[in-house]
Amino acid sequence: MTGDEILPPTGKGPATATSLGFESALLRLTAISKRFPGCLANDAVDLVIQPGEIHALLGENGAGKSTLVKIIYGVQQPDQGEIIWQGQPVRIGNPAQARQLGIGMVFQHFSLFESLTVAENIALGINDAALRRGLAGRIAEISEAYGLPLDPQRAVHDLSVGERQRIEIVRCLLQNPKLLIMDEPTSVLTPQEVERLFTTLRRLASEGCAILYISHKLEEIRSLCRHATIMRQGRVVAECDPRVETAEHLAELMIGSRVASARRTAVVAGEAAARLKVDHLSLRSDEKFGIDLKDVSFMVKSGEILGIAGVAGNGQGELMAALSGEVRLADAGAIRINGTAVGLAGPAGRRRLKAAFVPEERNGHGAVGPLPLDENAFLSGYATRNLAPGGLINVTRMRDFAGRIIGAFDVRCRGVQSEARSLSGGNLQKFIVGREILQEPDLLIVAQPTWGVDAGAAAAIHQALLDLAAKGAAVVIISQDLDEILAVCHQIAVINLGRLSVPRPVQSISIEEIGLLMGGIHDSADHNSADSAGTLPKPLAEDGERAAQA
Amino acid sequence: MRLKLESRGQHSVLWTFASPLLAMALTIITAGVIFALMGHDPGSALYTFLVAPLVSASGLSELCVKAAPLILIAVGLSLGFRANVWNIGAEGQFTLGAIFAGGLALHVGDGGGWWAFPAMILLGALGGMVWAGIPALLRVCFNASEILTSLMLTYVAQLLLIYLVTGPWKDPEGYGFPQTAMFGEAALVPILVPETRLHLGVLAALAVALLGWLILSKSLLGFQLRVVGLAPRAAAFAGFSQRRLIWLSLMLGGGLAGLAGMFEVSGPIGQLTPAISPGYGFTAIIVAFLGRLHPVGVVLAGLILALSYLGGEAAQIDLGLPNAVTGIFQGVLLFYLLASDVLILYRPRISFAGRKASERKLADGSAA
Numbered sequence: 001m002t003g004d005e006i007l008p009p010t011g012k013g014p015a016t017a018t019s020l021g022f023e024s025a026l027l028r029l030t031a032i033s034k035r036f037p038g039c040l041a042n043d044a045v046d047l048v049i050q051p052g053e054i055h056a057l058l059g060e061n062g063a064g065k066s067t068l069v070k071i072i073y074g075v076q077q078p079d080q081g082e083i084i085w086q087g088q089p090v091r092i093g094n095p096a097q098a099r100q101l102g103i104g105m106v107f108q109h110f111s112l113f114e115s116l117t118v119a120e121n122i123a124l125g126i127n128d129a130a131l132r133r134g135l136a137g138r139i140a141e142i143s144e145a146y147g148l149p150l151d152p153q154r155a156v157h158d159l160s161v162g163e164r165q166r167i168e169i170v171r172c173l174l175q176n177p178k179l180l181i182m183d184e185p186t187s188v189l190t191p192q193e194v195e196r197l198f199t200t201l202r203r204l205a206s207e208g209c210a211i212l213y214i215s216h217k218l219e220e221i222r223s224l225c226r227h228a229t230i231m232r233q234g235r236v237v238a239e240c241d242p243r244v245e246t247a248e249h250l251a252e253l254m255i256g257s258r259v260a261s262a263r264r265t266a267v268v269a270g271e272a273a274a275r276l277k278v279d280h281l282s283l284r285s286d287e288k289f290g291i292d293l294k295d296v297s298f299m300v301k302s303g304e305i306l307g308i309a310g311v312a313g314n315g316q317g318e319l320m321a322a323l324s325g326e327v328r329l330a331d332a333g334a335i336r337i338n339g340t341a342v343g344l345a346g347p348a349g350r351r352r353l354k355a356a357f358v359p360e361e362r363n364g365h366g367a368v369g370p371l372p373l374d375e376n377a378f379l380s381g382y383a384t385r386n387l388a389p390g391g392l393i394n395v396t397r398m399r400d401f402a403g404r405i406i407g408a409f410d411v412r413c414r415g416v417q418s419e420a421r422s423l424s425g426g427n428l429q430k431f432i433v434g435r436e437i438l439q440e441p442d443l444l445i446v447a448q449p450t451w452g453v454d455a456g457a458a459a460a461i462h463q464a465l466l467d468l469a470a471k472g473a474a475v476v477i478i479s480q481d482l483d484e485i486l487a488v489c490h491q492i493a494v495i496n497l498g499r500l501s502v503p504r505p506v507q508s509i510s511i512e513e514i515g516l517l518m519g520g521i522h523d524s525a526d527h528n529s530a531d532s533a534g535t536l537p538k539p540l541a542e543d544g545e546r547a548a549q550a
Numbered sequence: 551m552r553l554k555l556e557s558r559g560q561h562s563v564l565w566t567f568a569s570p571l572l573a574m575a576l577t578i579i580t581a582g583v584i585f586a587l588m589g590h591d592p593g594s595a596l597y598t599f600l601v602a603p604l605v606s607a608s609g610l611s612e613l614c615v616k617a618a619p620l621i622l623i624a625v626g627l628s629l630g631f632r633a634n635v636w637n638i639g640a641e642g643q644f645t646l647g648a649i650f651a652g653g654l655a656l657h658v659g660d661g662g663g664w665w666a667f668p669a670m671i672l673l674g675a676l677g678g679m680v681w682a683g684i685p686a687l688l689r690v691c692f693n694a695s696e697i698l699t700s701l702m703l704t705y706v707a708q709l710l711l712i713y714l715v716t717g718p719w720k721d722p723e724g725y726g727f728p729q730t731a732m733f734g735e736a737a738l739v740p741i742l743v744p745e746t747r748l749h750l751g752v753l754a755a756l757a758v759a760l761l762g763w764l765i766l767s768k769s770l771l772g773f774q775l776r777v778v779g780l781a782p783r784a785a786a787f788a789g790f791s792q793r794r795l796i797w798l799s800l801m802l803g804g805g806l807a808g809l810a811g812m813f814e815v816s817g818p819i820g821q822l823t824p825a826i827s828p829g830y831g832f833t834a835i836i837v838a839f840l841g842r843l844h845p846v847g848v849v850l851a852g853l854i855l856a857l858s859y860l861g862g863e864a865a866q867i868d869l870g871l872p873n874a875v876t877g878i879f880q881g882v883l884l885f886y887l888l889a890s891d892v893l894i895l896y897r898p899r900i901s902f903a904g905r906k907a908s909e910r911k912l913a914d915g916s917a918a
Contacts, residue, residue, distance in 0.1 A: 326786045348789030357787070365783040370561065371776070378773065379788045388770040419560065 025084070026051045026179060026210050027072070032081030034067050041067040042078070043234040049179065052208045054201060056221040056242060058254055059231035061425060061452045065214050068231070069181050072212070073105045074098040086178075104172030105181040110164050112156045114289055119152035122171050142173050146200050157289055160519075161311050162193040169200070180204065181212045186220060187480065188312050191515035198224050216254070217483075218247040232256055255455045272301040275443040275474030276323075276355075277336040283322050283329060291315035293322060296500045298493055300443070300474040305465065306503055307485030308478040310495035311518050316478050317360070319495065320447045323476070324357040325350045338442055348383055356380070356441035358432055360448040360478075362425065366432045369421030373413060376420045377402035377435055384439045401438070409434030410460065426457030433461050437468055444468060445476040450484060462488050482514065496520045555896040565893040570840050570847075572893075573886035574854070580882050590869055598868050599875070603860035611746040615818060617856035619644070619810035619827075621755040621849055623834035625762040626806035628843040630799035632766070633775040634782075637800055639685065639700025640807040641831025642707035643678035647808025648815040649711060650677030652730065652822040655737035655815075656719060662736035670737060670812055678808020679801050681707060686800040690793045696800065704831070712824050719822065730822040739817035751813030755852075758806060762845035775799065807831060828859060828876075836884045855880060 027049040034042040041064045049055050059065045070076040072083070074092035083090050085101055092098050095105075112121050119136045126132050136152040143150040148166040156164060165185060172180055182201070186194045201211055201224065215221055221228060222242045230238040230253045238253045276299065283293040293315055300306045310316060321327040323335065329343035336342065337353045347357065357380075363369040367376045378398045382388045387398045402416040409430045413423055420428060429449070436444060449465065450458035465488060469475050478495075479485055485492055486506055493503040494517035501517045581599065582592035603609045623640045630637050637643075651674040658666050681703060688694040712728070721731040739749040766772040778785040778795050785792065815826055837855050841847030862876030 324787070325789065346789045346791070347787060351789070359783075359787055361783070364781045365787055368777055368781045368784045370780055375773065379777065379784060382770065382773075382788075388773075391770045392768055393770060393773060422560065 024051070025049065026086060028082075028084040029068075029072070030082040030084070032068065032071060032078045032083075034071060034076065034078050036067075040234050042071070044081070045231070045234070045236055047229055047236070049210050049212060050227075051178065051210055052205050053227055054205050054211045054213055054225045056225035056228035057212055057214045057231065058216065058218075058221060058228050058242075058250065060216060060254055060454045062233075062454070063231040063254075064234040065231055066183065069105065069183060069212065069214060072098070072179075073103060073181060099175055099177075102176065102178035103181065104175055104177035104179070106165065106168045106172060106183065106185060108183045108185075108187065110168055112164055112167060114157040115155060117153055117155050118150055118159075118167055121156060121167060122152075122174065125171055126174075138174060139170055142170055146170075146173065146203060147196065148200060161188040161313060162190065165189070165197075173204075177209060179210045179212060181214070183214045184216075185213075186215070186217065190311055190518040191482070191511050192519060194220070218242075218250045218254075221250070222247060230254055251455065272303050273338075274299050274301050274336075275338060276300045276445075276476065277339075278323075279334055279336070281322060281329070281331075281334040283318060283327065285318050286327075291318055291498045293318050294498045296498075298500060298503050300476055300491075302442075302472045302474055303469055304491065305469050305475040305477065305489045306491045306493065307489030307506070308476065308493050308495055308500070309482055309485050309514060309518065310480065312480050314495050315498035316447065316480075316495060318498065319500075320357075320359060320445065320478055323445050324359070351380065351384055351439070354384075354440070354442040356436035356439055356444045358436055358444070358446040358449060360451065362428050362432060363421055367420040367428060370419055372417045372419055373406070373411075373423075373431060374399045374402040374416040376431070377405055377416075379435075381435060381439055405431055405434040405438055408438065409464070424454075426453040429453050430457050430460060433464060437464055441468075441473055443474045443476075445478070447478040448481075449477060449479065450481065451479075458484075482511075494518050552901050554899045554901060555892065556899050558895055558897055562894050562897075565890075566842060569890035569893055570842070570851070570887060573840075573883060573890045576886040576890075577879065577883040580886075581879055584878065585871075588871065590871075595865070595869060595871075599861035599865050599879075600857060602868075603857060603864050608746065609860065611743065611748045612860060613853060613856050614752045615747050615749065616859050617849075617852040618749075618752045618755040619814055619830045620834050620837045620855055621852035622751070622758055622810040622813070623803075623807045623831060624837035624841065624848045624852060625755075625758050625845050626803035627834055627838045628841065628845065628848055629762060629766060629772070629775055630803045631838055631843050632779045633795050633799050634779045635796055635799035635803075636695075636697045637682060637685070637700050637803045638697050638835065639682070639702075639704045639831070640803060640834055641827060641829065642700070642704035643681045643804040643807035644811035644814075644827055644831045645704075645707040645711050646677035646681040647674040647811030648677075648822060648826050649707075649714065649811075650674055650680075650808065651812035652733070652815050653719075655733040656730055656822075658734060658737060659731075660734040662734060664736070666734075666736040667739070667816070670816060671809065674808045674812025675805040676808065678804040678806070678811065680804075681808070682800040682804020686797050689796055689800075696796075700800075708824075711822065711826070715822050715824055721821075728824055732821045733816060737816055738820060739813055747818055749813065749817040751810070751817060754809070754813065756849070758809075759845040759849050762848075766845060771798070807834075833880055836880055836887075840883070840887055855883075858883075 025048050029045060029047040031044045031046065032042050033040070033044055045064070045068055047068070057065050057068070067076065071078050072092070074094045074097050083092060090101065092101065119139060122139060123132050123135055139150065139152045143166065148170055150163065150166050150170060156167070165188065185197060189197065205211055213221070213225055225242050228240055228242040229236055230240070232254065242250060278296055278298050281293055281296040285292050291314060296319065298306065308316070308319070322329060325342070325345055325347040328346065329335065332341040332343040334343045337350055337355050340353055342350050342353065359365040368379065378387050378393065381401055385397070385401050387394055387401060399416050405411065406413060406416065411431045411434065412427050423431065433446070433449065446465065449461050453461065465475050465477070477485060477489060489506055491503040492506050492509060492514065494501045494514060496518060497520060578596065578600070582596055585595035586592045604613065623644065627637060627640060651670040654666065654670050654673050682700070684703060685696040685699040688699050689696045715730055716728045719730045721729055724731070739751060742748045742750065742753065774785065774790040774795055777788065778790055778792055782792065810830065811826065815822055819826055833855050837848055837851045840854065841851035858876050858879045861879070862873050865871040865875050866873050
């Protein structure tokens, strides 16, 4: 497919819809614009999707991808522009109309009821009673045909994230869609699950179902898609065939400038001081569907960066809360910071031992949205920077500290008085990471440091973490982004169902091994699962999970 | 024509301050309409209700006397409300403060030295704290909603007061009236200006407002209260103890309400009766919100709601209107205030678009 064939003229006349060469298009968007208070999310966007093609929609967070697909799926209405579906101008008023047309969508966040079974969840989305009859059989049929193994009778809370995604896909496929929209589908999958998903998607495409694939992961798009539309700041900036482009060039198109990627320094010498020692940490979760931490042990030394990989919802949140002190432990000695047992101490006590933390959620956890930046600098810095001597806030020192963060980490804002929520995700994350690093910690624990952050900010944050380690601090990165861990960390451990694998140097572990660990198949430590894993590679993730649970 | 509310995306500073003014303007208009419906000239009735009480010197001193307990209570409530601790039971804490202090006053009788009054101040605050401590304990230990427990305890407090003044503490020379003996000289609040009822409590209210402002805007404690209210998880991240802040909020609110009760019975009333409060503890909730949960705003709002008490009395005497006018005025004011506060986060849009099906669909979609 060449560029000439795809690039549509931007003329507004009705003639374009009927001009030769486009009448075969499945979906054609012309000059779609959508304005939200304060931002133009889509600015005269054109998009053409042919039947049976896997079409990538590529862009950074905030580029307007989500708004555009919400318009296609009828969740939102465009302010201007035209939607042509199979040659006919249409108005898609709501998702039900979109489904009637033959458009299905798998959202990044699933809408499933944990306590219901797979079949019940799917039945909930079907209004026609006649269609509900024999549903379980059809679910089994479709999941068989497309390599999406699912047991219709299992309750959702027992399923892995990958299996939950399959429910959403099967739910779409039951409607025989002509276009399937997938929003960042691989961010919650293990590498093996990703490969399996791609097989399914290629199969669907070969049967004539078009797929609009939204992602910012370049390698995935290069291996899966044959056409890419690249968006930046609400506009389409390029169309290309990703198979013939380099990842670097795609990144440049997406970001608009060249980004220097961070590189880790050499592995530290063996005799460095242990900054963090976690010893047989077990913790029951208070949450309904929370994950219990089971016998977690690891150590991080001065100058070392440990990455904790894992699929979302395997105990990362619980581990972070236990490490930061937001949840106290019964056993003081289970966590030692700089040699001191801190299991009973709260976050402030651990900070005094020169630990620092960056939680996953920016607004409402790491920062208070409605408060200005200077007070957000105060939030975690008041004790270590002595910003409130005698219990009274020293405004000069507080502003000075906030100003230093803004300067050192290039935080784009109107000043120390800007409300935290007025900052973009990347800028606020730089501020939060900067706030913790400028407290000169010996130990920094970061969850999802670059989640939803633009590439420029991500590179800056990675560099800051590397610099901190180079100065002798220990760093722990809990992340679902495997590429991030592989690029920045010296050691990697994988968390699965609350258990942590033994940390290993990143050079000595293959992607396949990491994938198996993410799926719950542990190495030699566990004999039973090693036996059941003996027939590898056929039984994948879920089987391993069950073995580990047993 | 359709009215639509559109999110502003952030707090409007203008409307944070304009909303109480708009609410008051609407309340005055509504009050005028009600007066007119009851057959009075709205202009002169409003004058009687809102202006006449202020034109005499004694009226101004009465205004301060009525505002003092409202301000004392509302400052404490504001700090707690900031931390999402919803102490609705200030009326009961007020009553317990009066009972604790009144008990000492009755004990010393006509005797008692210089220490009697300071001791009553401490006991008044302690009484309020004890009563607020029950909801605090229940919330921290059993996660019981302090909204319900503190409110219910208000009625327990009222019954306790009635029991005391009709039973063990009843004045033996009171001709059977449900009241205690008048307090002795040593147990009465010092008067600031002779010939008026302006007492030490007025000064205390201003001092507490100033202190409240300092705590809220300048201290680590005030910062903790604000953060725990705005983002509880961020407060946990920073290491602020939520239990401690719940205790502190209720102790502050209860202590100040108890103090207000103590000043009331040792000053304007001078004894314990079943009717020591015209609902100060509940009106203070309106004061706190009208004052934007800010101690300085609370002083202004306290004066305005104190006026509603004086105006109610004036309307009763001069116009023959029932005293319920005060309650109606306060209720309508809170109603309009809550409605006007919508403007802080939303801007109204009036569209004159036709109601064709397709367009309606478009509008609904974009609103979602």
